[in-house]
Amino acid sequence: MSDQKIITLFKNGYRDKAFRELYKLYPRIEKLILSKGGTKADATDVFQEALIVLNRNLEKSNFTLTASFYTYLYSVSRFIWKDQQKQFSKQELHDLNTEDVSIFHSVLEEKKYQLAEQAFHELGARCQQLLQWFYVKKMSFKDIAEQMQFKSEKIAKNQKYKCLQKAKDIYRSQANTIHS
Amino acid sequence: MENTIDNIERINNYINNTLTETERLAFEKQLQTDDTFNTLYTEHLTLLEGIKRSDLRKEILTARKQYVFKKWIKLIGLPILAIIITIICYNSFFNLKTKEEQNTSLTNDIITITQDSTNYSIENTKHIDTTKHYTVIHKKDTLVLDKEKTIEHKIDYFKKETLTLSSNKLTQEEFKQQFPKSKHLKPVNDSIIIHTTIDYESTLNDHVVVTQSKVKTPTNNSINTFYNTVKKSPQIITLNTEKDSTFVCKEGTLLTIKANSFIDSKTEKPVGGNINLKVTEFYKLSDMLLANLSTKSNDDILETAGMINIEAKKNNTLLKLKPDSPISIGFPKQKNKKRMQLFSGTYNNHDINWNVTGDEIVEDIITTTTVESTPQVDFRVVEVPPLFPSCKTGTNKEKKNCFKSKIEAFVSKNYNLDVAKGLNITGKQKISVLFKIDTKGNITSLKVGASHKKLAEEAIRVMDSLPQLEPATQRGKPVIVPFYFPINLTFEGPTKKINPVFVNGRDVAFKNHFEAKLTNNTIGSIKVREIERYMFSSSYLGWINCDRFTNTINNIKYKVKIKNADGANIKMVFKSMSSILPSKLRGENHDFGYIPKGENVSLIGIKKVGDKIYLGIKETETKQISELDLEFKEVSIEELKGALIDLNNDFN
Numbered sequence A: 001m002s003d004q005k006i007i008t009l010f011k012n013g014y015r016d017k018a019f020r021e022l023y024k025l026y027p028r029i030e031k032l033i034l035s036k037g038g039t040k041a042d043a044t045d046v047f048q049e050a051l052i053v054l055n056r057n058l059e060k061s062n063f064t065l066t067a068s069f070y071t072y073l074y075s076v077s078r079f080i081w082k083d084q085q086k087q088f089s090k091q092e093l094h095d096l097n098t099e100d101v102s103i104f105h106s107v108l109e110e111k112k113y114q115l116a117e118q119a120f121h122e123l124g125a126r127c128q129q130l131l132q133w134f135y136v137k138k139m140s141f142k143d144i145a146e147q148m149q150f151k152s153e154k155i156a157k158n159q160k161y162k163c164l165q166k167a168k169d170i171y172r173s174q175a176n177t178i179h180s
Numbered sequence B: 001m002e003n004t005i006d007n008i009e010r011i012n013n014y015i016n017n018t019l020t021e022t023e024r025l026a027f028e029k030q031l032q033t034d035d036t037f038n039t040l041y042t043e044h045l046t047l048l049e050g051i052k053r054s055d056l057r058k059e060i061l062t063a064r065k066q067y068v069f070k071k072w073i074k075l076i077g078l079p080i081l082a083i084i085i086t087i088i089c090y091n092s093f094f095n096l097k098t099k100e101e102q103n104t105s106l107t108n109d110i111i112t113i114t115q116d117s118t119n120y121s122i123e124n125t126k127h128i129d130t131t132k133h134y135t136v137i138h139k140k141d142t143l144v145l146d147k148e149k150t151i152e153h154k155i156d157y158f159k160k161e162t163l164t165l166s167s168n169k170l171t172q173e174e175f176k177q178q179f180p181k182s183k184h185l186k187p188v189n190d191s192i193i194i195h196t197t198i199d200y201e202s203t204l205n206d207h208v209v210v211t212q213s214k215v216k217t218p219t220n221n222s223i224n225t226f227y228n229t230v231k232k233s234p235q236i237i238t239l240n241t242e243k244d245s246t247f248v249c250k251e252g253t254l255l256t257i258k259a260n261s262f263i264d265s266k267t268e269k270p271v272g273g274n275i276n277l278k279v280t281e282f283y284k285l286s287d288m289l290l291a292n293l294s295t296k297s298n299d300d301i302l303e304t305a306g307m308i309n310i311e312a313k314k315n316n317t318l319l320k321l322k323p324d325s326p327i328s329i330g331f332p333k334q335k336n337k338k339r340m341q342l343f344s345g346t347y348n349n350h351d352i353n354w355n356v357t358g359d360e361i362v363e364d365i366i367t368t369t370t371v372e373s374t375p376q377v378d379f380r381v382v383e384v385p386p387l388f389p390s391c392k393t394g395t396n397k398e399k400k401n402c403f404k405s406k407i408e409a410f411v412s413k414n415y416n417l418d419v420a421k422g423l424n425i426t427g428k429q430k431i432s433v434l435f436k437i438d439t440k441g442n443i444t445s446l447k448v449g450a451s452h453k454k455l456a457e458e459a460i461r462v463m464d465s466l467p468q469l470e471p472a473t474q475r476g477k478p479v480i481v482p483f484y485f486p487i488n489l490t491f492e493g494p495t496k497k498i499n500p501v502f503v504n505g506r507d508v509a510f511k512n513h514f515e516a517k518l519t520n521n522t523i524g525s526i527k528v529r530e531i532e533r534y535m536f537s538s539s540y541l542g543w544i545n546c547d548r549f550t551n552t553i554n555n556i557k558y559k560v561k562i563k564n565a566d567g568a569n570i571k572m573v574f575k576s577m578s579s580i581l582p583s584k585l586r587g588e589n590h591d592f593g594y595i596p597k598g599e600n601v602s603l604i605g606i607k608k609v610g611d612k613i614y615l616g617i618k619e620t621e622t623k624q625i626s627e628l629d630l631e632f633k634e635v636s637i638e639e640l641k642g643a644l645i646d647l648n649n650d651f652n
Helices: A003-010 A015-035 A040-058 A069-087 A091-095 A099-124 A123-137 A142-147 A155-180 B002-015 B021-033 B036-120 B147-153 B172-178 B199-212 B219-231 B285-290 B396-414 B453-464 B508-523 B528-533 B637-650
Strands: B131-143 B160-172 B191-196 B233-240 B245-248 B254-258 B262-264 B275-282 B300-314 B317-322 B328-331 B342-349 B350-356 B361-366 B428-437 B445-451 B470-473 B475-479 B482-492 B501-505 B530-536 B542-549 B553-562 B571-572 B581-582 B584-586 B589-595 B598-611 B610-623 B633-635
Touching: A003 A015, A003 A040, A015 A040, A015 A069, A015 B036, A015 B528, A040 A069, A040 B036, A069 A099, A099 A123, A099 A155, A099 B036, A123 A142, A123 A155, A123 B036, A142 A155, A155 B002, A155 B036, B002 B021, B002 B036, B021 B036, B131 B172, B219 B262, B219 B637, B233 B245, B254 B262, B262 B300, B275 B285, B285 B581, B285 B637, B300 B328, B328 B542, B342 B530, B350 B542, B396 B453, B396 B482, B396 B571, B445 B453, B453 B501, B530 B542, B571 B589, B581 B589, B598 B637, B610 B637, B633 B637
Parallel strands: B131 B191
Antiparallel strands: B131 B160, B233 B275, B245 B254, B254 B328, B262 B317, B275 B300, B300 B317, B300 B542, B328 B530, B342 B350, B342 B542, B361 B530, B428 B445, B428 B482, B445 B501, B470 B475, B553 B589, B571 B581, B571 B598, B584 B589, B598 B610, B610 B633
């Protein structure tokens, strides 16, 4: 399938199909990670992360894919792996071209969201469910209250706030430990 | 806190683009000026992305699973496909090759034939090369029945025909070794022709035998169509070839067929799914006679314990058994006869001939009627409860309640308290009634507990008079349901604690079975059949016979002239053994071959003239005679069947 077709899949909301197509590129990325000393499990993680970065960028209105999906995913994966291994020398960072810089930026930005995700996963199952229903599925408080058997919408709303606040607290403390 | 909740709601609305224009501008302004609000906003966004990531990750994971699955399919599926294709290619190539071989062998034949016709006259020629291979053709003069003349003169006429017995490529030396008598023959061109003339007189009789069986006289044709109309119709069994199946046919034949035993008779490919099995059983003399069956293996007389014909078809394609998957056949025993063997029959226009299949008798096993294990479901949980005749409407719960109350009402109404008189029963009495409702709606395993045997027996009497129930069903299938209820009786006097006595009721199912057996016994010998069978495994379908060779002594050639028997099919049935002998018409005589002397036999002749059927039965003793009078009476098909069925009793 051509890259253009995959992009249309993304745009029309067939993200699952698009991901399935992109997974065909995985063996080559796996080779890259293996050649850099990673394991197969590392390769799976890196590729997954690369797909997330790609998806995030595709969602941005100002993003255009300048190279093929393969080249893009290859660069992103390479950056993710290098960043994970902390292998960047100052010289390397200095020599990056604008294209690479934007990719590197995306990768670094993604780390922030990774932390947020970790914080989210530390919440209780009920909190996770509530937040996901509200923010991802865009369910109304009324429906959520019904589904989760809250007595009223207001309680659902309050509960959501508490969950969010808790996630933020966890996120902040994590961010602090990393920075310090 | 109220403030932050408000702020978060504003942020949400901003992201969802539900703010009014002024609100939106105010929001954006605050983002630029208010630092804490700004951090709150970015933090919120980050967190939202985090939540979304978790969702996205799940999606990617499923994509990965599908990808891995596809990869495996390719890894496993493609080699399998490749193997299948190779096998198909190999097979078709192989077939082609054998066909080619056939073709070449065919052309060889043609060559020799042409050579033979061109070189019919013998000439002496040239020198003889000892290393050269010559085509040696061995010819023999034989007699072949002249059909036209035979019909015309009603006496067998034969014409001379020359048959080629063999044709080989041999050197002069080899030729002399193999055919020492024909040494004097000299090769003509490239071939040597040996022409043997045979002594007609001595061989004449042999040829009568060979050829006559092939002749169909017009009268025989009409009798054949008659047999086709009266032949027993088969029992059709549909079975799934992918499973092991066992079934008992109408007259007791037990068939056990392993899964995947059938292949297409032409392509030899395995056959799956449902197939139809046509089974015709011949245990009765009348059935055998009406199917024109007899019990001869070449010239030997057999005694039969039953014959069956099995035909397997899937969508009109004839099937056969895989060579290594024989089916097991159990012939019900009427009398225990030893040395039974399995024969397979070839049925031509005339008579059936049985040959030993070589399949050994497996064992004389005793099969008891197997009670299928049906699941038992508790009354409280069963989907549809057993139904009392007047409880067929309403929900299942209503049906359950109705069942309980009706049973209890029936028992208390019909329970005769008089049985308690004079038994000195006092106080409260509890009678426990336990039973099961089987899959046919019968009461089984009835057990009644009471302080006194008489009380229990009366409950059993009442239970026996219950109307027929309908079985309970679970997921549409009938199931066994156990049921319990108490009968509470109060008598005058103090209540004493007495250990209950339990009395078992007689199972209705057992009773029915027993009664059925009794009634059947008056007609045949089902009882014996039911328990014992001759077990064989057979790799053939078609005509199968469970027979043994008879040890007959004092044999005589029985060849009689029977009056009015032109065109009749005459069979001999023995009184002392289950044997049916066919006869062959030799000129004016009916020839039964060699048979034991002094036996009581019945000669049964059936003939058809026009649309009328004639039956002649004569009881006689076997001795050397030359003429016999067989009286033929006109009968309807029904009368014929009746007359033959009357003979069944002597045949066992």
